[in-house]
Amino acid sequence: MNSRKKNLFGGILHDNIVLSGLMVISPVIICGDTLKNAMALIYAFSAITFLSVLISSFVPKKLPYTAKIIIYALISAAVYVPVKLAAEEFYPDSIERIGIYYPLLAVNSLIVFQTEAKFFKMKKLDMMISLIFCIIGFDAVMLLTGFLRELFAYGTINSKIVDVNTLISGLSQPFGGFIFLGLMCGVYRFIRSLVSKDHRQVRSEASVSDK
Numbered sequence: 145m146n147s148r149k150k151n152l153f154g155g156i157l158h159d160n161i162v163l164s165g166l167m168v169i170s171p172v173i174i175c176g177d178t179l180k181n182a183m184a185l186i187y188a189f190s191a192i193t194f195l196s197v198l199i200s201s202f203v204p205k206k207l208p209y210t211a212k213i214i215i216y217a218l219i220s221a222a223v224y225v226p227v228k229l230a231a232e233e234f235y236p237d238s239i240e241r242i243g244i245y246y247p248l249l250a251v252n253s254l255i256v257f258q259t260e261a262k263f264f265k266m267k268k269l270d271m272m273i274s275l276i277f278c279i280i281g282f283d284a285v286m287l288l289t290g291f292l293r294e295l296f297a298y299g300t301i302n303s304k305i306v307d308v309n310t311l312i313s314g315l316s317q318p319f320g321g322f323i324f325l326g327l328m329c330g331v332y333r334f335i336r337s338l339v340s341k342d343h344r345q346v347r348s349e350a351s352v353s354d355k
Contacts, residue, residue, distance in 0.1 A: 155278030157339075162285040162325075163332040167253040172289055173321035175242045179302045182290025184231060184238035186283045188249050191227045196220035196255050197263055197275055209260065216259055217251055224250035254278060285328070293324060 161167045168189070175181050200216045207215070224247060231239055231246070239246060258278075263271045294300055297315035299308040314320040 155274060155281040156284065160281040160285065160332065161254060161278055162282055163329050168282060169325060171245045171249065172286055173325055174318050175245050176286055176289040176293060176321060177297060177316045178294040179290045180235065181238045181241060182286045184235035184242060186286050188227055188231055188246060189282055190279050192220060192223050192249055193252065193254055193279055194275060195223045197259055200259055201264060201271065213256060216255060220250040220255050289324065293321065
């Protein structure tokens, strides 16, 4: 994968913001214990991040760095208000359970730091594609975490009881979420190393055949 493709599509696998960058992990660990909570967080993170970064991309680049960061935070706070109002209609129980971590999504590291470090150095179309894949990367981790933790902690899927022989109640707690995320990071890094090894072998074989 060349560097441009890596920048555009790497947000899902190669540079997943949660599993590789360890960004926005608090909501995953603390609140990602059910599928409903996961869906509420996915909705909020996706809507707030995409709209905030897109609107912030029109902020003049000549402004001082500190001023731009403050403006980005104000924009994301403004975006958060309608997103929260809609969430209260669709996910009322989850919003109460998630608590303070919901508004914290408005100042997540993807908005505050990656905007200047990565996204705003790209062309608009490339930025939007890369941003979407970064968001999908978070959403995939959140969805998988919520599904598996609910299944093995409560014996349910989306609040519907399923037949699970062994329940691990600790997975419903923050320490269980921390351990689970650590295991996911380990599996992710193992898979990424295998993929990188395969790519190196393919390049090596290609260079030998050229000779």
